[in-house]
C-alpha cells in the first residue's frame with residue numbers, strides 16, 4: 001500500500017464541480033487583483049473566527065512581516081519559540097529586530113511561558129506565541145506576561161485555523177486574543193489553498209487600516225503612498241478556492257479528529273511512541289499529527305520503504321540555524337526543543353485519509369518496534 005503524507009487531489013476529485021466553477025467564475029470575470037472573492041472570503045473568515053477585521057494577503061510569512069513592522073518589532077527584542085517554522089522569527093530579523101528564543105513544553109510542543117519570562121531582556125517589546133500542530137499556546141499566561149511587561153502580542157496562528165481556546169471565560173478562536181493573528185493558507189494547512197495565501201485578523205480598527213494599506217504598497221488611496229508598504233494581496237483565484245474549502249471546514253476538521261482518535265487507539269500501547277498531549281481548555285484541530293518516537297530516523301526510513309509518507313517538523317531548532325549564528329546561542333541552550341528535533345515524526349493527516357491506511361501505518365510502526 002502507498003500512503004502519501006498529504007494528498008490534495010482526493011478532495012479535488014470529490015468536489016471537482018465546485019472547485020472548477022469557483023475558478024472559472026474568477027477567470028470569466030477578469031477581476032484577478034482584489035476581486036470580489038477576496039472581500040467575500042474576508043467576511044467569511046471574520047464570521048468563522050469572530051475577529052472584527054480580516055485582510056487577505058499573499059502568504060502567512062508576509063502576514064507576519066507586515067504585522068511585525070506595524071508593531072515595531074524591527075527595533076526591538078521579541079520573544080518567540082525556538083521550535084516552530086522559520087517564518088515565526090525571520091519576520092523579526094528581516095526588519096532588523098532580534099528574536100529572543102524561548103524553549104517549548106515537551107508534551108504540547110508549544111511555547112513555555114515560564115521560560116519566556118526568564119528570558120526577557122530590557123529591550124523586549126513583543127511576544128509571538130505560535131499555535132503549533134494541534135492547539136494554542138497558553139494564552140492566559142501569554143497575555144498575563146504581556147500585561148505585566150507592556151508587550152504587544154502577535155499570534156502566529158498560521159497552523160491554527162479552527163483551533164479555539166478558553167480565555168477569560170470565552171471560547172475564542174486562535175488569533176483573536178492578541179493584537180494581531182495571522183493565518184497561512186499553504187496547501188497542506190487545515191484550510192489550505194491551491195497555492196500560497198494568508199490573512200491577518202485583528203480587533204483593532206487602526207491596525208486593520210494599516211494592514212490594508214501595507215498590503216498595497218502603503219497606499220491609502222490609489223497612487224497616494226503614506227507608507228512604504230508591500231505588494232502582498234491574497235490572490236483572487238485562491239480566495240475563490242478557499243471559499244469552497246471553508247464551506248466544508250467543519251466536516252474536514254471532524255474527519256481529522258476521527259483519524260487522530262484512530263491513530264491514538266492503535267498506537268497508545270507502544271512504549272517507544274509518545275502521543276501528543278492536548279491541554280485542558282483547548283478545542284484542538286489535528287493539523288499535524290506528530291509523535292515522539294525512539295529511533296526516529298530508522299522508523300522514518302522503514303515507513304518510507306513501506307510506502308508511507310512522513311514529515312519531520314522540525315529537524316533543526318531555530319537557534320542552531322546558520323543564519324541565526326550571530327544571535328550567539330549554542331547547542332544545549334534549549335534542551336526540550338533539541339530533543340523534539342531528534343524525536344518528532346508526523347504521520348499522514350488529511351480528511352480523505354482512509355481507515356485502512358491508518359491501520360496499515362500503525363501496523364507498520366508496531367512491526368518496526370517488535
Ligand SMILES: Cc1ncc(COP(=O)(O)O)c(C=O)c1O
Nearest residue numbers: 059060061085087088158184186
Ligand atoms: C508556524 C508557521 N508560521 C508561519 C508560516 C508561514 O506561512 P506561509 O507558508 O503561508 O508563508 C507557517 C507555514 O508554513 C507556519 O507553519
